[in-house]
Structures are given as C-alpha cells and as structure tokens.
Amino acid sequence: MAVLLSVAQTLAIIIAVAITIEGYLLKSLKLVERMVAFIAIPLLLLNPYNLGILGAALVLGIFLLQLKSQRAESVGV
Incomplete structure (x- = not known):
C-alpha cells in the first residue's frame, strides 16, 4: 500500500x-x-508531514x- 501511495x-x-512549467493540462x-x-509541488514533497495528500488533492482539483x-x-454551455 505504501508503494502505491509513493508511486501516486x-x-x-x-x-x-510539468503543468507549472508548460502552463497546459487539458487546455x-x-x-x-x-x-x-x-x-502543490512542495506539499507533495513534504510527505513526512502528511502534506502530500493535500498536494495531490490540489493537482486533482486542477485536473x-x-x-x-x-x-x-464542448457542449457549448
């Protein structure tokens, strides 16, 4: 389980x-x-303080x- 969390x-x-440098994700x-x-980058790197989850949530939120x-x-709304 810890390995999967580290990979994620x-x-x-x-x-x-990548998205910070390029300025592009889906658009x-x-x-x-x-x-x-x-x-989100330093939050992801500060995993011993359990801030990695917050950083991952920020990246997921952007996505x-x-x-x-x-x-x-695409719908035109």
Whole structure:
C-alpha cells in the first residue's frame, strides 16, 4: 500500500511540475491554476508531514476543473 501511495505521489509531482512549467493540462491554465500547481509541488514533497495528500488533492482539483471546463466548452454551455 505504501508503494502505491509513493508511486501516486511521484506521478502527481511530475504532473505538477510539468503543468507549472508548460502552463497546459487539458487546455491552457489560468495564472491562478499555475500558481496552485506550483504550491502543490512542495506539499507533495513534504510527505513526512502528511502534506502530500493535500498536494495531490490540489493537482486533482486542477485536473477536475480543467475537465469540467473542457466538457462545458464542448457542449457549448
């Protein structure tokens, strides 16, 4: 179980670094979304203080917001 959590957090770190640098996930990120991704990176790295879950939640939140926005644009709402 600990290995799966470590793998998930490592993937979240890679995704957070990539979207912070590139400014793109499913579509272009707003400045606030990039800042949240940037804040998530140290939280993911500070796992001994149990902040990794918070960082992963931030990255997941950005992904879900992007997904919702992308679906709304494709429907035309």
